[in-house]
Amino acid sequence: MLARPRQPARFINDTKQQKHMHGPVAPDTQSDDTLFETLIATAVDGIMVIDERGTVQVYNKACERLFQYSAAEVVGQNVNMLMPAPYRAEHDGYLDRYRTSGEARIIGIGREARGQRKNGTEFPLYLSVGQGMLDGKRIFVGIVHDLTQIKAETAAREEQRGVMASIIEASNDAIISKTLDGTVTSWNAAATRIFGYTAQEIIGKPIAILFPPDLVDEEATILAKLANGESIQHYETVRRRKDGSHIDISLTVSPLLDNSGKVVGASKTARDITERKTAEARLQMLQNELTHVARLSEMGQFSAALAHELNQPLTAVLNYVNVAKRLLVSPNADSPAKTYETIAKAGQQAQRAAQIIRRMRDFVEKRDSKRTIEDVNKIAADAIALGLVGAKIANIKMHTIFASHAPAVLVDKVQIQQLLVNLLRNAAEAMAESPKRELTLSTNTIDDTAVEISVADTGPGISDEVAKRLFEPFVTTKAGGMGIGLAISQSIVEAHGGQLRMTPNRGGGTIFHFRLPAAPGME
Amino acid sequence: MGLTIDLVDDDEAVRDSLRALLESYGYNVRDYASAVLYLQRGTDPPGDCMIVDHHMPEMTGLELLESLRSHGGHIPAIMLTGRYDPSLDPRIAQAQVVALLHKPVDDEQLFQAIERACDKNGRTA
Numbered sequence: 001m002l003a004r005p006r007q008p009a010r011f012i013n014d015t016k017q018q019k020h021m022h023g024p025v026a027p028d029t030q031s032d033d034t035l036f037e038t039l040i041a042t043a044v045d046g047i048m049v050i051d052e053r054g055t056v057q058v059y060n061k062a063c064e065r066l067f068q069y070s071a072a073e074v075v076g077q078n079v080n081m082l083m084p085a086p087y088r089a090e091h092d093g094y095l096d097r098y099r100t101s102g103e104a105r106i107i108g109i110g111r112e113a114r115g116q117r118k119n120g121t122e123f124p125l126y127l128s129v130g131q132g133m134l135d136g137k138r139i140f141v142g143i144v145h146d147l148t149q150i151k152a153e154t155a156a157r158e159e160q161r162g163v164m165a166s167i168i169e170a171s172n173d174a175i176i177s178k179t180l181d182g183t184v185t186s187w188n189a190a191a192t193r194i195f196g197y198t199a200q201e202i203i204g205k206p207i208a209i210l211f212p213p214d215l216v217d218e219e220a221t222i223l224a225k226l227a228n229g230e231s232i233q234h235y236e237t238v239r240r241r242k243d244g245s246h247i248d249i250s251l252t253v254s255p256l257l258d259n260s261g262k263v264v265g266a267s268k269t270a271r272d273i274t275e276r277k278t279a280e281a282r283l284q285m286l287q288n289e290l291t292h293v294a295r296l297s298e299m300g301q302f303s304a305a306l307a308h309e310l311n312q313p314l315t316a317v318l319n320y321v322n323v324a325k326r327l328l329v330s331p332n333a334d335s336p337a338k339t340y341e342t343i344a345k346a347g348q349q350a351q352r353a354a355q356i357i358r359r360m361r362d363f364v365e366k367r368d369s370k371r372t373i374e375d376v377n378k379i380a381a382d383a384i385a386l387g388l389v390g391a392k393i394a395n396i397k398m399h400t401i402f403a404s405h406a407p408a409v410l411v412d413k414v415q416i417q418q419l420l421v422n423l424l425r426n427a428a429e430a431m432a433e434s435p436k437r438e439l440t441l442s443t444n445t446i447d448d449t450a451v452e453i454s455v456a457d458t459g460p461g462i463s464d465e466v467a468k469r470l471f472e473p474f475v476t477t478k479a480g481g482m483g484i485g486l487a488i489s490q491s492i493v494e495a496h497g498g499q500l501r502m503t504p505n506r507g508g509g510t511i512f513h514f515r516l517p518a519a520p521g522m523e
Numbered sequence: 524m525g526l527t528i529d530l531v532d533d534d535e536a537v538r539d540s541l542r543a544l545l546e547s548y549g550y551n552v553r554d555y556a557s558a559v560l561y562l563q564r565g566t567d568p569p570g571d572c573m574i575v576d577h578h579m580p581e582m583t584g585l586e587l588l589e590s591l592r593s594h595g596g597h598i599p600a601i602m603l604t605g606r607y608d609p610s611l612d613p614r615i616a617q618a619q620v621v622a623l624l625h626k627p628v629d630d631e632q633l634f635q636a637i638e639r640a641c642d643k644n645g646r647t648a
Binding site for chain 1: 627
């Protein structure tokens, strides 16, 4: 209910004021009066009227709720009882000054102030004050809007922002934002640590100053992706520090959207992966050594054993043939019989050599009893991990194009891995001198019975002459090679019911491809 | 009269064919299927030179030569090998090997080596 002041407070407009200047409320103004009182009573904001001495004339329901004082406690009292120190003490002074000099601090405008509840607690409020004349006397009308909620929300937001800011500042990863044209807009402490530029130095500058000269076109690719709303996750690349040195980083870039969802910039986190890279390089070096040693001893042992095995019959064949040649020109009577016998022995030794080769092939083929159902893409990925340890150092770009729904294959996993490792290493070695070094391993679903794997390089390619005999043992283009790898590889593919084929790579290089049988009846 | 060559090789075909070849050139050949059999040959005096395969089970050709040398044996030796192991070079030199020949052996190289070996021993073919 509206608290009635000792004097009715009426201040709607001058004419009304005139009407209500004196006496009781006239019947014809009844509805206006009711409207006015209802308005005051139902307003959510506190409404009060004070006279020029600061005495409260009107104090509505909302005020009671805000200040916890009832109207009876406030009306007729100095309004400064609703104010905390120091306003309480100063308020009378304001009124005096305004009265004498007309200097307004708040009148006609509004400002944030603080109120004090009956229990002594304070709350933030927005107070707007208007002035008017009532019964020839100046009155002030104050509207009090409670800011507690808004202030609390703002404070929470500020706090959150503060927390976010300290998280960003404390992050070990560089966190950077930039506009879509690549201008840096924010830069955290880790960014300074990683790249050497302070926030002051780089904000407003193009992000491109972080790019090594050979990677400047990377930014265009990144920006194009961002413009499509795509993000870039853990992209490993190289950036340049202020001092010109290079740093390995892992980059995650996400688009920054405005309220309408439009891409307006990008946030970037960059992780210094130098340490990891160093560790990786060390590991790789160790693995290299190990692989090298293992390969040397494995291939060395194999080829030495094979060479020794084949050398024995070969030595014998040569000896027998030499003996036979001498016997043919010998005048001895028994030499034709001896010649025949010697040549027969030479033939036996040639057979023995052939037997050794056959045994070697059997050895390869016998192992195919261990057929299991395998994921072709996984075998391929493993082969890359196993086979290209050294190739990474030789600066080879590895591409993989894996069939997305390749059927499972029924293969000897180890053999196929060995075969792929062999093909990958061959390809890497073939490209050692090439200006362009790109190795592509792809898997391709042919139909539900077969998957094709191909290994493509951008090396010098293989001459027609060598190509014709490529899969024969001991044919090689490699300086120190035995020429056994492809023969064994072919045996492995044949054992899986396929053919290892070689075709020239368009634009230079060679593609080796073969098919593997899909596992039957897998639903 | 012909020179006598002691031939030690564990591979029967190599031994048999080499023996036939050497005999066709007029050498007398005594062959042994292992280093141990050679050492156990008894009182037979050593030949004018020996051809010994390195890769043999039980006792290698090099071990055989080292054993002979340590007992004052001076027989000139030609060593055959099916696989070359450079780490053995110092030992091969120490064992006074006249020639190290790789299988399959070129017959011209073999006979040149035999001549050199027998020269060393003061004998001529």
